[in-house]
Amino acid sequence: MKPIDIENAQQMLESFINKEVYVHVETTNGAYASHFNEKAYNVGVFVRNAKVTFSQAKIVRDGNVYRAGLKMPMGWIYAEGLTDWEIYEYDKLLLAGHDREGRLMVAMQISETPFDY
Amino acid sequence: MEKHVVVIYPHPDDEAFGAAGTIAQFRAEGVPVTYLCGTLGEMGRNMGAPPFANRESLPMIRKQELQNACNVLDIDLKMLGYRDKTLEFEDRQEIAKRLKTMLEEIKPSLVITHYPGHAVHPDHNALGAAAVEAVGLMDPSIRPTVWAQAITNSFMEDLGKPDIINDISPYFEKKMDTIKAHKSQADGILGNFKKANKLAKDVQDAAKQRLGIERFYIWEF
Ligand SMILES: [Zn+2]
Numbered sequence: 001m002k003p004i005d006i007e008n009a010q011q012m013l014e015s016f017i018n019k020e021v022y023v024h025v026e027t028t029n030g031a032y033a034s035h036f037n038e039k040a041y042n043v044g045v046f047v048r049n050a051k052v053t054f055s056q057a058k059i060v061r062d063g064n065v066y067r068a069g070l071k072m073p074m075g076w077i078y079a080e081g082l083t084d085w086e087i088y089e090y091d092k093l094l095l096a097g098h099d100r101e102g103r104l105m106v107a108m109q110i111s112e113t114p115f116d117y
Numbered sequence: 118m119e120k121h122v123v124v125i126y127p128h129p130d131d132e133a134f135g136a137a138g139t140i141a142q143f144r145a146e147g148v149p150v151t152y153l154c155g156t157l158g159e160m161g162r163n164m165g166a167p168p169f170a171n172r173e174s175l176p177m178i179r180k181q182e183l184q185n186a187c188n189v190l191d192i193d194l195k196m197l198g199y200r201d202k203t204l205e206f207e208d209r210q211e212i213a214k215r216l217k218t219m220l221e222e223i224k225p226s227l228v229i230t231h232y233p234g235h236a237v238h239p240d241h242n243a244l245g246a247a248a249v250e251a252v253g254l255m256d257p258s259i260r261p262t263v264w265a266q267a268i269t270n271s272f273m274e275d276l277g278k279p280d281i282i283n284d285i286s287p288y289f290e291k292k293m294d295t296i297k298a299h300k301s302q303a304d305g306i307l308g309n310f311k312k313a314n315k316l317a318k319d320v321q322d323a324a325k326q327r328l329g330i331e332r333f334y335i336w337e338f
Contacts, residue, residue, distance in 0.1 A: 026160075028160070029162075036309055036312070088174070089173075092173065096171065101166065102164055102165065102305070109172065
């Protein structure tokens with residue numbers, strides 16, 4: 001993945017507007033957070049291949065990190081702490097936030113076809 | 118001597134960090150070893166250092182790494198096809214029955230798995246529980262011994278002294294080679310050991326302290 005290029009990421013997000021798309025959202029600090037640090041909490045959430053439509057999509061810069069939000073007919077999806085992006089297999093938009101060690105902390109991905117496996 | 122050893126862990130790299138020394142020792146004695154690996158570690162956070170994987174490419178990369186690691190150890194590999202971090206939400210009975218069928222086919226004399234409830238990661242606990250259940254369902258006349266591995270920070274206080282305390286120094290290099298076969302995971306995880314053990318001189322030193330002995334409890338049925 002590469003550091004987010006906001007103009008192109010915004011354009012890619014808009015290409016999914018008003019289409020049925022599959023979304024992957026995830027945040028995690030790993031299953032070992034409280035194993036290596038007893039004061040830490042294990043938290044995470046994971047949704048894969050939720051089929052949604054959205055009428056508006058925006059990516060916003062805040063210092064070195066980005067937030068992205070999708071406005072659906074009945075609700076919202078957003079992700080915070082995004083740092084990197086990639087267009088994967090031609091048509092899948094991958095957005096992710098990595099920590100200093102390059103570990104994934106948050107991901108938001110959108111595709112017109114289901115994410116496989 | 119063991120006849121055949123089956124290792125049941127959920128993630129590519131569990132065999133490396135947890136039991137590679139013991140596995141290498143069995144292989145050196147000529148004992149066949151089969152690894153039943155539950156998932157492809159699809160949900161791993163480590164993407165390589167510097168990162169070279171993403172959430173979508175990680176599974177195939179880890180599958181290749183797993184195959185490489187099994188080549189280093191010279192063991193058979195069977196992938197069970199579950200998804201990382203979902204094992205505890207599957208039907209345990211179903212997994213146990215499936216494992217039982219596989220074990221009846223392979224006919225091991227020893228099964229190595231995680232100690233349910235004392236293995237930190239929910240997948241470790243869930244697959245360990247299913248593996249123990251699978252062996253428990255087998256006819257006692259063909260039932261293999263089970264070595265269960267606990268990895269919590271407090272397992273010694275909770276469970277007492279492990280029955281098997283295996284100093285794997287002679288196979289330490291093999292173990293490190295197995296770990297390094299898991300390229301996307303190795304650096305990040307070894308770095309964590311270093312951070313958790315500030316006394317260690319370097320990563321190799323931290324690894325030796327944490328990984329030089331492999332401990333198991335003999336499960337009582
Ligand atoms: Zn594991």
